[in-house]
Amino acid sequence: MKTxxxxxxxxxxxxxxxxxxxxxxxxxxxxxxxxxxxNLAGTWEGPVTAIPKNNEMVPDGTRGQxxxxxxxxxxxxxxxxxxxxxPDDPTKNDHPVTTFYLENGQLMLxxxxxxxxxxxxxxxxxxxxxxxxxxxxDVAGDLQYGHMQHAVFTVIDANHHTEDWTFLxxxxxxxxxxxxxxxxx
Numbered sequence: 001m002k003t004x005x006x007x008x009x010x011x012x013x014x015x016x017x018x019x020x021x022x023x024x025x026x027x028x029x030x031x032x033x034x035x036x037x038x039n040l041a042g043t044w045e046g047p048v049t050a051i052p053k054n055n056e057m058v059p060d061g062t063r064g065q066x067x068x069x070x071x072x073x074x075x076x077x078x079x080x081x082x083x084x085x086x087p088d089d090p091t092k093n094d095h096p097v098t099t100f101y102l103e104n105g106q107l108m109l110x111x112x113x114x115x116x117x118x119x120x121x122x123x124x125x126x127x128x129x130x131x132x133x134x135x136x137x138d139v140a141g142d143l144q145y146g147h148m149q150h151a152v153f154t155v156i157d158a159n160h161h162t163e164d165w166t167f168l169x170x171x172x173x174x175x176x177x178x179x180x181x182x183x184x185x
Contacts, residue, residue: 025142030107032127033132037100037107037153038077040161041068044085046182064179066163076124099149109134111148117141119148130155144168159183 024088031140044066050058064079065082079098094114101108107123121134150166163179 006009008178029125030105031125032129032143033107033123034077034100034102036125036129036155037132038070038074039158040153041070041077042183043067043185044161045184048180049178051178054175057175058177064181066181067180081148107132108137109151111151113141113148115142115145115147117143121148121151144170149174 012089045063048058048062050063061096063083063084066079066084068077068079070077076098077091079092081096081098083094097112098113099112101110109121109123111119111121113119117139119139120137121136123132123134125132131152131154133153136149139147146167146169148165149168152164154162154164156162160180162184163177163181165174165177165179167177169175
């Protein structure tokens with residue numbers, strides 16, 4: 001009789017231990033990914049290309065500037081995109097802002113899009129820890145002009161990284177912007 005009771009208790013304890021270990025691993029991976037993203041704080045510049053090519057939205061020779069800063073006592077990273085060829089006036093020119101933060105053991109981003117909406121995405125990391133990929137979770141706001149659907153950050157070294165942003169146009173047509181960025185500050 002004691003064996004019948006002890007065996008289920010042992011299985012229950014093993015299951016609880018496995019779940020706790022899995023939760024700890026996920027939280028650790030999220031924190032490591034967040035640290036990787038926070039290490040990108042600074043100013044970055046580089047060429048931007050659109051796939052498929054779209055000269056109306058991303059003309060040939062477009063250069064982007066990204067400013068990132070850690071804020072909120074290290075609990076958030078703010079990422080702001082600029083077009084260095086245009087005046088710094090966010091009321092007239094695009095200046096999308098993205099925040100990165102930890103929530104419930106996951107690395108999240110909220111993208112405050114110039115299309116008037118706020119998609120949220122959740123991160124997953126590569127085995128080498130140098131690539132952080134964000135998958136669409138949900139979106140709030142106007143979807144008339146489309147919304148950001150996916151993002152990938154790949155760290156090459158301390159002074160070079162790439163960003164790939166996928167925007168879902170009206171009619172569910174994806175457009176990807178690839179930025180090859182070098183640290184300027």
